Amino acid sequence: MTTLFDLILEHGDVIDGTNRPRCRADVGIQGDRIVAIGDLGSAESRLSIDASGQVVAPGFIDVHNHSDGWLLKMRHFAAKTLQGFTTEILMADGISYAPVNQFTKPQWLYYLRSLDGLTMQDDRGWQSLGDYMQQLDATTAQNSATHIPYANVRSMVSGFGRRRLDDFQIRQVQYEIRKGMDEGAVGLSTGLDYIVECFSTTDELVAACQAMSDRRGVYVSHVRYKKGLIPALTEAVEIGRRADVPVHISHLKSQPDCDCDEIFAFLDRARQDVELSYDVYPYQPGSTMLNYLLPNEVWEEGPLAAIAILNQSEMRERFRQGIAAYKLDLDHIRLAWVQGKANAPHIGKTLAQFVEESGQSKADALLNLLIEESLAVLCVMDEGDDRLVHPMLNHDLAMIGTDGIYYPDSVVHPRVFGSVGRILGPFVRDLKLFSLETAVHKLSGFAAERFQLRDRGVLAKGAFADAVVFDPAQMQDRSTFADPHQTTVGINHVVVNGVPIVRDGTPIDDFETEPPGRFVRAG
Numbered sequence: 157m158t159t160l161f162d163l164i165l166e167h168g169d170v171i172d173g174t175n176r177p178r179c180r181a182d183v184g185i186q187g188d189r190i191v192a193i194g195d196l197g198s199a200e201s202r203l204s205i206d207a208s209g210q211v212v213a214p215g216f217i218d219v220h221n222h223s224d225g226w227l228l229k230m231r232h233f234a235a236k237t238l239q240g241f242t243t244e245i246l247m248a249d250g251i252s253y254a255p256v257n258q259f260t261k262p263q264w265l266y267y268l269r270s271l272d273g274l275t276m277q278d279d280r281g282w283q284s285l286g287d288y289m290q291q292l293d294a295t296t297a298q299n300s301a302t303h304i305p306y307a308n309v310r311s312m313v314s315g316f317g318r319r320r321l322d323d324f325q326i327r328q329v330q331y332e333i334r335k336g337m338d339e340g341a342v343g344l345s346t347g348l349d350y351i352v353e354c355f356s357t358t359d360e361l362v363a364a365c366q367a368m369s370d371r372r373g374v375y376v377s378h379v380r381y382k383k384g385l386i387p388a389l390t391e392a393v394e395i396g397r398r399a400d401v402p403v404h405i406s407h408l409k410s411q412p413d414c415d416c417d418e419i420f421a422f423l424d425r426a427r428q429d430v431e432l433s434y435d436v437y438p439y440q441p442g443s444t445m446l447n448y449l450l451p452n453e454v455w456e457e458g459p460l461a462a463i464a465i466l467n468q469s470e471m472r473e474r475f476r477q478g479i480a481a482y483k484l485d486l487d488h489i490r491l492a493w494v495q496g497k498a499n500a501p502h503i504g505k506t507l508a509q510f511v512e513e514s515g516q517s518k519a520d521a522l523l524n525l526l527i528e529e530s531l532a533v534l535c536v537m538d539e540g541d542d543r544l545v546h547p548m549l550n551h552d553l554a555m556i557g558t559d560g561i562y563y564p565d566s567v568v569h570p571r572v573f574g575s576v577g578r579i580l581g582p583f584v585r586d587l588k589l590f591s592l593e594t595a596v597h598k599l600s601g602f603a604a605e606r607f608q609l610r611d612r613g614v615l616a617k618g619a620f621a622d623a624v625v626f627d628p629a630q631m632q633d634r635s636t637f638a639d640p641h642q643t644t645v646g647i648n649h650v651v652v653n654g655v656p657i658v659r660d661g662t663p664i665d666d667f668e669t670e671p672p673g674r675f676v677r678a679g
């Protein structure tokens with residue numbers, strides 16, 4: 157009996173995601189699974205895609221991003237699928253939209269407007285992590301997986317203040333984390349420079365992680381970068397060791413006070429103690445919310461109370477002192493996006509330009525901007541030499557997280573459009589930092605293995621049919637700091653759960669049935 161395939165990706169160079177050398181083969185798909193890899197020359201198929209002269213690889217996995225809100229609102233997030241991403245692991249940095257209760261939900265929707273894109277009008281009634289992720293099942297072109305964001309958990313248990321958790325509250329935290337793992341999360345994310353979680357202690361985080369050690373949930377951390385890189389990494393490793401969970405560091409990069417050699421020496425010691433990995437985006441400059449500069453006290457009664465606290469004269473003074481202490485280089489920080497129309501003409505300007513045009517002092521201009529925009533201001537730090545990330549990417553513990561933040565009508569960081577184009581084009585093809593097989597492994601198999609995304613991240617018989625067909629000679633990022641809304645070129649076809657979502661470089665938006673992306677549970 158001859159097999160009838162639903163889809164064959166023909167004559168491509170197959171790079172299977174495990175770091176093995178490529179081989180010429182056809183990939184045969186039935187339903188949502190790969191059922192054969194080899195010479196399928198005589199087989200019949202409902203659809204075939206010619207991949208000759210191109211690479212066929214597993215769909216890419218973005219392990220750190222801020223797509224949480226956009227995937228709720230957009231059926232096809234083309235900025236990402238045109239980089240070959242078929243799965244996004246959501247709810248990074250410990251801050252997101254679920255889990256929430258009726259008190260914390262409006263607080264998170266308000267706080268996250270300049271990071272993750274939802275507004276109060278987007279509330280569809282979810283509360284638990286499972287509820288939220290269910291809304292992304294069969295509603296988007298790409299798959300989603302999720303972390304349990306720690307600040308959401310802590311704020312449900314003890315509000316937004318700096319109180320220490322008591323024994324009862326620790327048990328509540330552990331209950332919520334177990335529940336999140338039951339709902340399919342890959343692990344716990346933290347962002348220890350951000351609100352709520354900046355108040356958590358090492359002991360508290362150990363207790364939190366113990367609740368997922370039997371499931372091998374991963375402790376994923378945007379570490380306390382504000383405290384210095386090595387002390388911050390030391391804490392993350394201690395948490396993993398004491399709680400007996402794997403540790404994954406988010407968007408690791410060299411710092412002015414800590415170079416790559418020092419970081420690698422640290423990692424090589426630490427990997428003896430814990431299962432370790434980290435993610436990188438292929439740019440040195442970063443991006444975050446301007447409200448990151450506010451003193452922590454501003455947030456202690458919750459984001460919705462922050463403006464009233466900020467308007468107090470003693471808090472203005474503290475902000476002024478903080479701005480002086482941070483030694484910010486305003487020439488190299490740009491306004492990427494603001495919420496309101498009135499300040500929209502300033503998008504793309506440096507903060508130095510903005511301050512000068514305002515005629516006010518630095519502190520007053522920035523504080524007034526934050527107040528006018530109800531704290532929703534996104535910035536890009538346009539500084540640092542991109543070559544600094546080459547060794548960080550090259551290390552065997554590194555995988556890829558774009559940390560992409562998206563807004564239409566913005567001058568966002570180009571990483572949301574260009575990360576894969578830049579890695580597979582300039583970094584791998586042109587500079588030969590590492591092999592294409594290794595690049596694909598970092599983008600797929602390694603991520604799936606670390607986060608227990610079973611039967612994903614590899615091209616193998618029986619695996620889910622998430623695949624990308626690209627032309628290595630064409631791979632290129634086009635997105636720039638000045639003009640970021642430019643998609644990556646070179647990705648020609650993308651398949652999710654057996655269904656094409658990109659054909660000949662064009663994203664598909666009208667699916668015959670429901671969109672193929674699923675909520676992918678760990679384990």
Ligand SMILES: [Zn+2]
Binds near residue numbers: 378406
């Ligand atoms: Zn982060």
